Amino acid sequence: MIINGKEIALKIKDQLKNDVETIRENYSRMPKLVVILIGDNPASLTYVRNKERGCDYIGIESEIIKHDSSFSERQLLEEIEILNNDETVDGILVQLPLPKHISEEKVLNAIAFDKDVDGFHPHNVANLFLGQNSLVPCTPKGMLVLLEKINYDLDGKEVVVVGRSNIVGKPVALLCLQKNATVTIAHSKTKDLKKICSRADVLITAIGKPKFFNHEYIKDDAIVLDVGINRDENNKLCGDVDFEDVKDKVKAITPVPGGIGPMTITMLMQNTIEAFYKRNGG
Numbered sequence: 115m116i117i118n119g120k121e122i123a124l125k126i127k128d129q130l131k132n133d134v135e136t137i138r139e140n141y142s143r144m145p146k147l148v149v150i151l152i153g154d155n156p157a158s159l160t161y162v163r164n165k166e167r168g169c170d171y172i173g174i175e176s177e178i179i180k181h182d183s184s185f186s187e188r189q190l191l192e193e194i195e196i197l198n199n200d201e202t203v204d205g206i207l208v209q210l211p212l213p214k215h216i217s218e219e220k221v222l223n224a225i226a227f228d229k230d231v232d233g234f235h236p237h238n239v240a241n242l243f244l245g246q247n248s249l250v251p252c253t254p255k256g257m258l259v260l261l262e263k264i265n266y267d268l269d270g271k272e273v274v275v276v277g278r279s280n281i282v283g284k285p286v287a288l289l290c291l292q293k294n295a296t297v298t299i300a301h302s303k304t305k306d307l308k309k310i311c312s313r314a315d316v317l318i319t320a321i322g323k324p325k326f327f328n329h330e331y332i333k334d335d336a337i338v339l340d341v342g343i344n345r346d347e348n349n350k351l352c353g354d355v356d357f358e359d360v361k362d363k364v365k366a367i368t369p370v371p372g373g374i375g376p377m378t379i380t381m382l383m384q385n386t387i388e389a390f391y392k393r394n395g396g
């Protein structure tokens with residue numbers, strides 16, 4: 115089965131659209147997301163455009179602030195402080211990666227944790243670690259929602275996550291653990307990756323290497339969640355998994371595009387609405 119992330123995301127967006135309608139009838143202002151983009155990385159531009167489209171569809175206000183790559187760390191921190199104090203702003207997202215002269219750590223710390231719709235602030239990271247979920251990172255949250263939508267129960271299952279980034283690998287591993295999966299986190303120093311991946315009932319790939327995982331890495335009837343967004347030799351969008359090579363042996367797989375990506379965008383909208391309610395005592 116191919117998991118149609120785009121279609122599932124659209125259904126959730128329609129529910130969120132209804133929530134926003136209710137907000138329109140009951141509050142004097144609408145949820146608002148501000149995205150800050152520094153530099154002109156073409157992939158970042160695509161994601162930011164998708165975020166704006168998502169907001170427009172659901173009825174959330176959005177503002178995209180673009181700066182060129184010479185924008186300083188101090189200027190960025192000042193801008194974040196202004197947005198933190200702006201009562202009309204519910205969500206603040208600073209697109210990663212940042213230029214080298216800007217400290218990611220300082221920037222993520224500076225965003226008010228109750229507006230941190232990415233879930234990257236240490237306060238929200240700690241809550242996730244402790245199982246007191248507040249604003250949860252969008253890509254990991256989207257993956258768990260997809261599994262729910264296909265009625266897949268993680269209880270007692272073997273999950274292998276390949277990749278240990280703060281934005282995907284680590285948080286998705288924690289969420290799977292919360293759902294009683296037995297979780298392995300693999301990375302570039304892992305020995306015998308094929309053997310470890312072949313154990314997985316659910317394989318989550320987040321390494322950023324086009325078509326890296328072929329059938330030798332995947333158990334029959336496994337579920338594969340492919341987070342990678344890459345370009346293949348023909349400059350076509352592809353995941354970390356060699357989709358054509360594995361699609362007939364798996365139970366289910368997310369395609370790229372149209373899998374995890376649209377879910378990420380939708381969870382960002384959901385987090386913005388959640389932040390709106392929390393900040394308005396909802």
Ligand SMILES: NC(=O)C1=CN([C@@H]2O[C@H](COP(=O)(O)OP(=O)(O)OC[C@H]3O[C@@H](n4cnc5c(N)ncnc54)[C@H](OP(=O)(O)O)[C@@H]3O)[C@@H](O)[C@H]2O)C=CC1
Pocket residue numbers: 253276277278279280281282283300301302303304307320321322323341342343344374375378
């Ligand atoms: N669909 C979506 O919504 C999203 C997609 N992405 C995409 O997902 C991918 C991963 O993103 P992100 O988590 O930020 O990536 P990072 O580059 O931050 O991390 C990559 C991870 O993969 C590991 N890795 C790299 N090569 C190998 C290898 N050959 N074998 C095993 N492990 C390896 C690295 O190991 P080590 O730690 O040892 O270096 C690292 O932990 C990218 O393609 C990105 O574009 C990202 C976010 C959202």
Ligand SMILES: Nc1nc(=O)c2c([nH]1)NC[C@@H]1CN(c3ccc(C(=O)N[C@@H](CCC(=O)O)C(=O)O)cc3)C=[N+]21
Pocket residue numbers: 160161164207208209210211232252253343351370371372373374375376378379
């Ligand atoms: N602060 C921050 N938060 C992020 O969540 C964040 C980030 N920085 N930096 C980059 C990664 C990557 N990411 C994606 C979002 C949407 C799609 C997406 O919409 N994908 C579509 C289309 C992809 C395309 O056309 O390029 C799909 O897969 O179908 C992909 C990837 C969020 N990230």
Ligand SMILES: [Mg+2]
Pocket residue numbers: 211212213214215216217218
């Ligand atoms: Mg940096």
